[in-house]
Amino acid sequence: MNYHWNWGIYxxxxxxxxxxxxxxxxxxxxxxxxxxxxxxxxxxxxxAAMGVVRSLPSPWAKRISGTYIELxxxxxxxxxxxxxxxxxxxxxxxxxxxxxxxxxxxxxxxxAVGLGLFMSARVAVQVSTGIAALPRGQQAAGTALGFTLxxxxxxxxxxxxxxxxxxxLTSELINTIKNSSVALTIGLAELTARTRAMQEFSxxxxxxxxxxxxxxxxxxxxxxxxxRLLERxxxxxxxxxx
Amino acid sequence: MRFAPRVLSTGIGIALGLxxxxxxxxxxxxxxxxxxxxxxxxxxxxxxxxxxxxxxDDNQKPVGYxxxxxxxxxxxxxxxxxxxxxxxxxxxxxxATRIPLMANGTIDLECGSTTNNVxxxxxxxxxxxxxxxxxxxxxxxxxxxxxxxxxxxxxVASTAGSTNIGQLDKVNADRKLGITVVPVKDHAEGILMVExxxxxxxxxxDVIIAGLVASAKNPAMFALGDEAFSKPEPYGIMLRKDDPxxxxxxxxxxxxxxxxxxxxxxxxxxxxxxPPKGINMNLPLSPAMAKAMKTPSDNPDPASYAP
Amino acid sequence: xxxxxxxxxxxxxxxxxxRDGMSxxxxxxxxxxxxxxxxxxxxxxxxxxxxxxLAMVAAGYVNFMRALPLVLVIFWxxxxxxYLGQWLTGAPRPIKVGGFSSALLTFVMFEAAxxxxxxxxxxxxxxxxxxSAALALGMxxxxxxRYIILPQVLRTMLxxxxxxxxxxxxxxxxxxxxxxxxxxxxxxxxxxxDGRLVEMYCFAALVYFLICFLASQAVxxxxxxxxxxx
Numbered sequence: 001m002n003y004h005w006n007w008g009i010y011x012x013x014x015x016x017x018x019x020x021x022x023x024x025x026x027x028x029x030x031x032x033x034x035x036x037x038x039x040x041x042x043x044x045x046x047x048a049a050m051g052v053v054r055s056l057p058s059p060w061a062k063r064i065s066g067t068y069i070e071l072x073x074x075x076x077x078x079x080x081x082x083x084x085x086x087x088x089x090x091x092x093x094x095x096x097x098x099x100x101x102x103x104x105x106x107x108x109x110x111x112a113v114g115l116g117l118f119m120s121a122r123v124a125v126q127v128s129t130g131i132a133a134l135p136r137g138q139q140a141a142g143t144a145l146g147f148t149l150x151x152x153x154x155x156x157x158x159x160x161x162x163x164x165x166x167x168x169l170t171s172e173l174i175n176t177i178k179n180s181s182v183a184l185t186i187g188l189a190e191l192t193a194r195t196r197a198m199q200e201f202s203x204x205x206x207x208x209x210x211x212x213x214x215x216x217x218x219x220x221x222x223x224x225x226x227x228r229l230l231e232r233x234x235x236x237x238x239x240x241x242x
Numbered sequence: 243m244r245f246a247p248r249v250l251s252t253g254i255g256i257a258l259g260l261x262x263x264x265x266x267x268x269x270x271x272x273x274x275x276x277x278x279x280x281x282x283x284x285x286x287x288x289x290x291x292x293x294x295x296x297x298x299d300d301n302q303k304p305v306g307y308x309x310x311x312x313x314x315x316x317x318x319x320x321x322x323x324x325x326x327x328x329x330x331x332x333x334x335x336x337x338a339t340r341i342p343l344m345a346n347g348t349i350d351l352e353c354g355s356t357t358n359n360v361x362x363x364x365x366x367x368x369x370x371x372x373x374x375x376x377x378x379x380x381x382x383x384x385x386x387x388x389x390x391x392x393x394x395x396x397x398v399a400s401t402a403g404s405t406n407i408g409q410l411d412k413v414n415a416d417r418k419l420g421i422t423v424v425p426v427k428d429h430a431e432g433i434l435m436v437e438x439x440x441x442x443x444x445x446x447x448d449v450i451i452a453g454l455v456a457s458a459k460n461p462a463m464f465a466l467g468d469e470a471f472s473k474p475e476p477y478g479i480m481l482r483k484d485d486p487x488x489x490x491x492x493x494x495x496x497x498x499x500x501x502x503x504x505x506x507x508x509x510x511x512x513x514x515x516x517p518p519k520g521i522n523m524n525l526p527l528s529p530a531m532a533k534a535m536k537t538p539s540d541n542p543d544p545a546s547y548a549p
Numbered sequence: 550x551x552x553x554x555x556x557x558x559x560x561x562x563x564x565x566x567x568r569d570g571m572s573x574x575x576x577x578x579x580x581x582x583x584x585x586x587x588x589x590x591x592x593x594x595x596x597x598x599x600x601x602x603l604a605m606v607a608a609g610y611v612n613f614m615r616a617l618p619l620v621l622v623i624f625w626x627x628x629x630x631x632y633l634g635q636w637l638t639g640a641p642r643p644i645k646v647g648g649f650s651s652a653l654l655t656f657v658m659f660e661a662a663x664x665x666x667x668x669x670x671x672x673x674x675x676x677x678x679x680x681s682a683a684l685a686l687g688m689x690x691x692x693x694x695r696y697i698i699l700p701q702v703l704r705t706m707l708x709x710x711x712x713x714x715x716x717x718x719x720x721x722x723x724x725x726x727x728x729x730x731x732x733x734x735x736x737x738x739x740x741x742x743d744g745r746l747v748e749m750y751c752f753a754a755l756v757y758f759l760i761c762f763l764a765s766q767a768v769x770x771x772x773x774x775x776x777x778x779x
């Protein structure tokens with residue numbers, strides 16, 4: 001029952017015939033990065049839009065954004081991915097459904113969009129909190145300068161709000177990377193899935209998982225570091241002591 | 243600058259984790275029989291959709307040909323240890339979890355459809371072969387897929403952790419087919435991928451595919467490929483490696499089983515209607531398997547089973 | 550082929566879904582939340598009041614856990630815990646740990662990192678003057694923590710702790726990857742057996758949504774109450 005350690009396993013050829021186990025993990029890391037990047041862009045765009053809608057004075061706007069946020073926040077990510085992947089293609093017209101299913105990268109795009117939307121609800125909450133945290137005078141100043149409401153948001157409120165919420169956004173970015181691992185359930189060959197494949201082929205459970213653990217820690221540090229750098233570059237004199 | 247302490251503290255975390263792992267490397271073990279005696283429990287690993295070997299019936303209870311064999315082994319263990327009250331626990335396993343769970347002591351016997359091959363024999367052990375099966379693919383009839391090359395550029399599913407996905411990966415790389423291989427968690431998910439059009443084909447052992455197709459909503463929509471990915475390979479009940487006393491008991495029990503009631507139990511699962519839907523596999527004992535029942539063997543080499 | 554949405558398929562599966570699946574999910578959630586809160590509070594105390602080394606180890610643990618995807622941690626524990634048990638108890642062989650126990654341990658260890666951050670924030674937000682006052686009354690540091698600070702922290706942080714528990718409730722669905730029969734696991738087993746993916750996953754989504762939505766509304770109401778009291 002003893003576990004047979006083999007730390008040299010990473011350099012042995014994998015039975016897939018496309019390189020070593022290290023190459024396998026590397027390909028998974030790339031997929032994790034790609035999916036996370038696309039999901040993050042989607043989360044930022046839709047999250048910002050929904051956050052703005054949520055901060056508008058109209059009750060209808062609040063209702064729409066509220067429904068959006070509650071729907072996405074109260075269903076587990078795994079179930080949401082299943083809904084996008086297994087359920088949606090059956091509910092749209094057959095031709096669209098077939099097109100969706102036969103995309104060669106269906107798991108990839110499904111994961112990116114599903115994860116992006118899931119995270120967008122969280123970003124939306126942060127953005128509207130950020131806008132609410134700004135002094136009321138800022139909006140008035142925008143109006144006084146002759147800006148329309150969209151212009152005030154675009155030139156005044158959003159740039160300020162994003163600076164305010166950069167620290168919480170950092171942890172949401174890290175969450176996006178971590179959550180991308182859930183996509184292994186719909187067949188996405190991301191880092192955790194490739195780690196599992198390495199475990200299944202080589203039977204070296206702990207070597208495979210140790211490598212993945214170290215890689216996730218490094219990703220985490222890299223993301224934190226990059227966001228810190230961004231925070232420092234964007235800091236405005238007179239705002240935030242840091 | 244909170245950055246440096248963070249790196250340091252995270253490093254400590256990793257070190258702690260690894261330190262916990264290392265010390266137990268070399269330790270004598272008391273064998274599975276001793277374990278069963280000490281705990282009064284034997285744990286069987288079962289599959290959820292490996293019909294007719296090991297699968298869930300209408301009450302979500304595991305049944306099947308391999309489960310029947312395991313029941314005989316459990317009876318033999320009871321007798322051997324004089325433990326009539328031996329508790330039997332059931333744990334679901336997948337192709338991907340069965341080997342680590344066997345190694346880490348979660349399950350004592352794996353009763354399913356696990357291919358016995360040389361690679362796996364380095365990690366685990368197998369008792370006498372209970373079936374022989376080749377790896378093939380299944381697609382939709384309307385898609386007209388016959389040879390492996392017909393899968394070129396398509397999405398093909400196979401079960402994560404199976405020998406089949408390894409064979410598919412290898413053929414894909416060797417013949418440069420550009421297939422997108424999608425791993426699925428279990429066989430049922432694989433056939434559903436084909437049924438719903440998510441994948442063009444599902445690669446699995448022929449007998450598993452036959453069972454899945456037979457119990458599908460519309461069996462006529464599927465067609466099997468003509469080209470196999472492998473020769474017929476042996477299935478065995480899996481047990482832990484380096485455990486001679488337990489293996490001897492299991493080997494003795496299964497050998498006696500195959501020589502006596504083996505063909506009858508086989509017939510019950512492969513030539514008669516089986517639960518939950520009353521389908522009939524219509525797979526009479528092949529000459530090779532009939533030979534393997536007369537002269538039970540745990541040889542991982544497919545060539546040794548030629549009739 | 551799925552144009553016929555089969556409500557009957559859901560009805561027939563209801564007993565299994567709730568008796569086996571949902572009871573697993575809820576037991577796992579409640580026990581993990583309790584265990585995570587206990588361990589998390591200890592970790593928070595170690596970071597605030599422990600020695601330098603202890604504080605660093607505790608911080609290392611929290612940062613480590615929070616850096617990893619839950620899916621990876623679930624796999625780690627499922628395969629590793631039997632060996633850990635062997636090492637801790639000095640047993641001659643890996644300890645057999647069932648699926649539920651393994652999942653429970655995973656979630657307790659994982660959530661403790663998150664609960665500890667909540668408790669740490671809460672402890673630090675209680676005015677320093679209060680612990681000074683307690684010390685002036687002759688209480689020891691431990692007594693002031695136990696009788697003055699922690700009760701206040703638990704009360705003010707209750708909504709945040711409950712919100713985290715709702716997140717935990719959603720996260721337990723990830724034991725699907727181990728083929729355990731939680732609510733989602735049960736739904737997917739039926740879905741795959743009967744070829745009713747659309748029905749079962751829509752129903753699972755609806756149930757999760759209703760439970761989490763109602764729970765979070767209740768937490769919000771509680772929040773305003775707690776706020777009024779203070």
